[in-house]
Amino acid sequence: MxxxxxxxxxxxxxxxxxxxxxxxxxxxxxxxxxxxxxxxxxxxxxxxxxxxxxxxxxxxxxxxxxxxxxxxxxxxxxxxxxxxxxxxxxxxxxxxxxxxxxxxxxxxxxxxxxxxxxxxxxxxxEGAGERRRRTGEPLHRHLGVEPLSRRFTARWLREFLRRRGRAAVKPLLLDQTGIAGVGNIYAIEALWRARIHPLRAAGTLRSDEVERLHEALRWVLRKGIRFGGASPRDYRDARGQEGRMQQEFEVYGRAGEPCPRCGAEIRRTVVGGRGTFHCPRCQRAPRAGR
Ligand SMILES: [Zn+2]
Missing domain, CATH: 3.20.190.10 (MutM-like, N-terminal)
Incomplete structure (x- = not known):
């Protein structure tokens, strides 16, 4: 997608x-x-x-x-x-x-x-998720903050994660009324880069982790743009060409392969109904899920 x-x-x-x-x-x-x-x-x-x-x-x-x-x-x-x-x-x-x-x-x-x-x-x-979306209202009127815009600061992210503190961090990143544009693949790659387990409760992230996640989100999105997007399946650009970002994935689609950072085996799990990849050594599970 x-x-x-x-x-x-x-x-x-x-x-x-x-x-x-x-x-x-x-x-x-x-x-x-x-x-x-x-x-x-x-x-x-x-x-x-x-x-x-x-x-x-x-x-x-x-x-x-x-x-x-x-x-x-x-x-x-x-x-x-x-x-x-x-x-x-x-x-x-x-x-x-x-x-x-x-x-x-x-x-x-x-x-x-x-x-x-x-x-x-x-x-x-142009609004940015100021008002809560009611069932049936069109999504385009309730899109959240653009992660590559100046409004998306580490401070904004800290407040957002605190407000939704009990939610698991990965599904929260996919909520288009919070941060607009991040989907499954880039959330997975950003969490790996930031060394944060996908199931961590948003409110438990320390401020250095929030800083890392902020940097990681912007870094993976910018890299994705630089490589013309990713085509793990159907995506084609306006000229019918595939992107090249799928060759750059560190963990997405790499279950069983060694983590590029520590060598531990990448694991595939399902979080909020979506296939998820993480390194069990770099991304420590929250206590309850260990
Ligand atoms: Zn690792």
């Missing part, structure tokens, strides 16, 4: 590819893609609009539209945004096509069909 570095890579590429182009036609090929908005209405709102910029917010690709709205795309498990500047065969799992007035197009392909699109007020994306 694409996380911050993958979505950032796509957004940066698309910025150069689609900014300034005008939407001529929107064709929806999967009826749940735009729900709850009917696809016909969605198309009417999009057609004739010029794209003024492309950015990322959390794990959403955001295409800003002239006039203030934004088209947001949630790639979820297998979504891909593919830019087409010449005639190529459509992706076999194409779910939508945005045709531009100059003959180029943006395809949305999605094997598993969990991806979604919405047209939203661009300003609504």
């Amino acid at each position: 694409p996380e911050l570095p993958e979505v950032e890579t796509i957004a940066r590429q698309l910025r150069g590819l689609v900014t300034g182009r005008t939407v001529a036609h929107f064709r929806c090929e999967w009826h749940r893609l735009t729900e709850p908005e009917p696809a016909a209405l969605f198309a009417r709102r999009l057609e004739g609009r010029r794209i003024s910029g492309v950015r990322r917010r959390g794990k959403f690709v955001v295409l800003d539209l002239e006039g203030g709205d934004a088209l947001i795309v949630s790639l979820r498990m297998t979504g891909q945004l593919l830019f087409r500047d010449r005639d190529v065969e459509a992706h076999p799992h194409r779910r939508a096509r945005i045709a531009f007035a100059d003959g180029t197009a943006l395809e949305f392909a999605d094997t598993r069909k969990f991806g979604r699109m919405a047209i939203v007020d661009g300003a609504a994306l």
Whole structure:
């Protein structure tokens, strides 16, 4: 599932590819893609609009539209945004096509069909988790702090971990209303780098551990961006290419291999329903879980 570095890579590429182009036609090929908005209405709102910029917010690709709205795309498990500047065969799992007035197009392909699109007020994306999200409210209005922004300081992280002190640290890092953009892979890599066990209660982290975790999160995310994202499975960038970050993982997907730091055998466990990897020697289990 694409996380911050993958979505950032796509957004940066698309910025150069689609900014300034005008939407001529929107064709929806999967009826749940735009729900709850009917696809016909969605198309009417999009057609004739010029794209003024492309950015990322959390794990959403955001295409800003002239006039203030934004088209947001949630790639979820297998979504891909593919830019087409010449005639190529459509992706076999194409779910939508945005045709531009100059003959180029943006395809949305999605094997598993969990991806979604919405047209939203661009300003609504800017809050940072101030208000608690109620059931059924759209996630994009409740995204938390961007971990590569200046707001995300070690002090902010310390307060956040203290507020949610009883929660296990790893699932907390995945909560998009707290820190936006971190997913399973980068949480695993950051916890290994910071030498913190995934099941530690957030409130038990010492201040030197919080500092390490703050540094580690930013370090792994930046590295992910530098390597064009990770493609352990389906991720492709806007030109259809794989990322290279999967070759750089220290512990993710490496159960049974030696820890690059101490040589102990990397273990796979399940935390909060997600496959998790850690080094039992560098990342000491909390007392109750030992
Ligand atoms: Zn180790």
